[in-house]
Amino acid sequence: AQSVTQLDSHVSVSEGTPVLLRCNYSSSYSPSLFWYVQHPNKGLQLLLKYTSAATLVKGINGFEAEFKKSETSFHLTKPSAHMSDAAEYFCVVSLSPYNFNKFYFGSGTKLNVKP
Amino acid sequence: GAGVSQSPSNKVTEKGKDVELRCDPISGHTALYWYRQRLGQGLEFLIYFQGNSAPDKSGLPSDRFSAERTGESVSTLTIQRTQQEDSAVYLCASSSRRTSGNEQFFGPGTRLTVL
Numbered sequence: 744a745q746s747v748t749q750l751d752s753h754v755s756v757s758e759g760t761p762v763l764l765r766c767n768y769s770s771s772y773s774p775s776l777f778w779y780v781q782h783p784n785k786g787l788q789l790l791l792k793y794t795s796a797a798t799l800v801k802g803i804n805g806f807e808a809e810f811k812k813s814e815t816s817f818h819l820t821k822p823s824a825h826m827s828d829a830a831e832y833f834c835v836v837s838l839s840p841y842n843f844n845k846f847y848f849g850s851g852t853k854l855n856v857k858p
Numbered sequence: 859g860a861g862v863s864q865s866p867s868n869k870v871t872e873k874g875k876d877v878e879l880r881c882d883p884i885s886g887h888t889a890l891y892w893y894r895q896r897l898g899q900g901l902e903f904l905i906y907f908q909g910n911s912a913p914d915k916s917g918l919p920s921d922r923f924s925a926e927r928t929g930e931s932v933s934t935l936t937i938q939r940t941q942q943e944d945s946a947v948y949l950c951a952s953s954s955r956r957t958s959g960n961e962q963f964f965g966p967g968t969r970l971t972v973l
Binding site (some may be wrong): 777779785787788789790807833835845846848849850851852 | 864881891893899900901904906914916917949961962964965966967
């Protein structure tokens with residue numbers, strides 16, 4: 744069985760301060776992990792992905808995520824939040840890069856950035 | 859095409875009517891997924907197609923929901939006898955075996971409102 748848990752439904756930070764969005768997964772296999780962002784009234788956009796290469800993954804817009812197998816975590820970080828980062832973020836896990844299967848979405852974390 | 863397209867972008871219907879939603883995946887993408895996103899909630903898996911294999915229908919919420927895809931082309935999601943709880947954004951995504959990590963590319967969605 745596998746699933747993904749986003750530990751915070753809402754996160755609020757001030758502009759210019761660090762962002763941490765937490766994600767834990769459970770999987771019996773080597774997972775592929777993704778973070779997607781959804782801005783209001785817009786489609787889902789891939790931020791970054793982990794596919795068993797480097798454990799520290801750099802994505803677009805200054806976001807990073809680190810795969811920690813021992814902690815079964817894939818937390819999303821950014822050193823300095825911008826107002827434009829306000830959106831909903833989804834952590835996603837899939838079974839394997841080379842098998843087609845269902846993608847398991849976390850319930851989402853809404854990021855609010857205060858001026 | 860350049861990306862996944864969906865039509866219509868918005869659909870308003872009366873309770874009890876049937877609706878058909880269309881998804882055009884990226885050319886060459888063998889996998890196609892349908893998701894539902896209710897207002898303020900995360901993504902709910904509905905169904906996925908992989909090439910000519912039998913689709914995984916395990917996420918369809920009731921027998922009023924069905925989907926078809928011919929080969930690796932267009933897919934249609936049909937909802938019969940719509941209910942108010944069917945109101946949601948329906949998202950389609952496609953992915954490719956040749957894309958490392960099975961990244962999903964999402965369409966803009968169809969916003970369905972059942973009156």
